[in-house]
Amino acid sequence: MPYPDEAEGFQVDGPNSYTQFHKRFFQLKPFGDYDVDVKIEACGICGSDVHTISGGWGSQKFPLCVGHEIVGTAIRVGPKVTLIKEGSRVGVGAQSYSCGECKQCKNDNETYCPVQIMDTYGAEWPETGIVSQGGYSSHVRTHEHWVFPIPDALDSVTVAPMLCAGLTAYSPLVRNGAGPGKKVGIVGLGGIGHFGVMFAKALGAEVWAISRSRAKEADALKLGADGYIATAEEGWEEPHKFSFDLIVNCANSSEGFDLARYLSMMDVHGRWISVGLPEEEGQVIKAQNLISNGVLIGASHLGSRREMLEMLQLAADKGLKGWVEEIAISEEGLKEAMLRMKKGDVHYRFTLTGYEKIFG
Amino acid sequence: MPYPDEAEGFQVDGPNSYTQFHKRFFQLKPFGDYDVDVKIEACGICGSDVHTISGGWGSQKFPLCVGHEIVGTAIRVGPKVTLIKEGSRVGVGAQSYSCGECKQCKNDNETYCPVQIMDTYGAEWPETGIVSQGGYSSHVRTHEHWVFPIPDALDSVTVAPMLCAGLTAYSPLVRNGAGPGKKVGIVGLGGIGHFGVMFAKALGAEVWAISRSRAKEADALKLGADGYIATAEEGWEEPHKFSFDLIVNCANSSEGFDLARYLSMMDVHGRWISVGLPEEEGQVIKAQNLISNGVLIGASHLGSRREMLEMLQLAADKGLKGWVEEIAISEEGLKEAMLRMKKGDVHYRFTLTGYEKIFG
Known part of the structure; x- marks a missing residue:
């Protein structure tokens, strides 16, 4: 059973084989007092995913599971978590950590934190060497600051790409x-x-x-x-x-x-x-x-937690939805998605679904 | 007598001889209802003067008399002038006209006017073809919007470079x-x-x-x-x-x-x-x-009339002065100034003086 120490997801081994995804188990970072475990139900496919695994942005830490437009359910919350309730529907975006203590973090500029920025995938946790893995997977484990309640009015498939794009x-x-x-x-x-x-x-x-x-x-x-x-x-x-x-x-x-x-x-x-x-x-x-x-x-680099919550509320109030095409998560689905992303053949975002079927 | 139809000043004939100044009479634009004639007593030497006459900014309209950090006396004001009193001490900077009617002009952004910008020197007046000539000269003729009263607390020699720099x-x-x-x-x-x-x-x-x-x-x-x-x-x-x-x-x-x-x-x-x-x-x-x-x-490009007046008042209130070296205006003085400007050998600005002796 992957949870609670491992997650299962689709990894790529390097830029030369970036359309070949391998379903594997990988380790999550140790569960911390402020962490939330999210059981994923949908994930958008961001241009960053393709840039990263195809080598466009330079060398990365492989094997790597990408994906940072994540929607799912908070199935476990740490003892000091106050922002997220267990059982609630939540999102995770492209960043998953910052120092939380500097002037920038305290000033709604946590996506510009000069001390420590952890991306949702491909970033190494300093104390353990574990590399963060993204949302083409069963679960992510994320500090509560970077986990966002999703208003009921928004459905998971169309809200997913709002988490980054x-x-x-x-x-x-x-x-x-x-x-x-x-x-x-x-x-x-x-x-x-x-x-x-x-x-x-x-x-x-x-x-x-x-x-x-x-x-x-x-x-x-x-x-x-x-x-x-x-x-x-x-x-x-x-x-x-x-x-x-x-x-x-x-x-x-x-x-x-x-x-x-x-x-x-x-x-x-x-x-x-x-x-x-x-x-x-x-x-x-x-x-x-x-x-x-x-x-x-x-x-401009992403946006603050405050802006994320405001944006989700604006979308809920005005009935805004991302324009997405659904793709079922699988080796074949991901390969097709990557090839179409490279060609710009998407209107205007892919959302991966079918997580229950693949990960149970 | 040069005034009122002509001024006398030091012109350069082209970038290959930009240190050779020739004292000549040249025509002023026709006197308009909003114009002010300024009898010059001092003029700062701006880096732009050197860039312009030495060809660093591309082709220019020669022969040309540069200088746009001008201080002098308003000796004649047009019938519709309300901003400047005859006899008062005034300054003229690097810009001498804009349309005055567009959104930018009405919004204290007249130095970004998209319709018409006239530089104090080297710009051609559309209706006459006369090329504006700068302050290495006896007089300038300028629309009142671009003529600025100088507070009494500021002396002409040290305030001159404030008009542009x-x-x-x-x-x-x-x-x-x-x-x-x-x-x-x-x-x-x-x-x-x-x-x-x-x-x-x-x-x-x-x-x-x-x-x-x-x-x-x-x-x-x-x-x-x-x-x-x-x-x-x-x-x-x-x-x-x-x-x-x-x-x-x-x-x-x-x-x-x-x-x-x-x-x-x-x-x-x-x-x-x-x-x-x-x-x-x-x-x-x-x-x-x-x-x-x-x-x-x-x-950023220069500054508005409102900012000019605020700056001069701030300087007067706080006793601020430009750090200048005086150079007597003459063929030799100008040549020396240009050579030293090219080397960056100036702390921190030259002001041309001795106008009365040269132009009477």
């Missing part, structure tokens, strides 16, 4: 003032971007989806976009010069990206915030490119 | 929250940077001067710095990680600049604002470099 889009929106009277752009209509359009609209902003072709226009409007910009069309930036307060760049690639044209659409001191981590080299930025409108360029 | 440092400080409880860094202790230290301190921030060697440490402390960082020393960034709220980058060159080390000193969502416009190519910036602390990178 959703929060990644939500945090830069609220931190950079998306709301009534603001013109907000979302570049890249993928897993993160589709949440970006949805949440920016829910927050009250005027929302423009920005994509290469018009292929996703109908979807964008259905997601709540007020307008659509296709960057394959000549002069696409002209009608928007000096007008955007915020653009969240969710593009997964920076290839052929003419940043100066995007930046020319920003109003004075507008913010251009990137949340994707493309595998390519970065872009040359000169102060001259930023000076005509005093634009600010930044990047 | 001072404002360039002041605007990003106030726009990005420099004040009590904030840790502010100033990179590059030149003309702009020395004002950066002075104003950041006057605004109540904890101020760190950041320079290559310790050569300017004593000056920095005298200017008001609370601390000093010498980037030639090993591990210079280590004690400051995740601590700066704002760094204003006043460096005039980006050569050998390891931006990632500077950015590692920023607190979460801290701002790195560049005000210099180096002649070199820009830097490659990857989202990965910005994500560990969610830092924002931007640039």
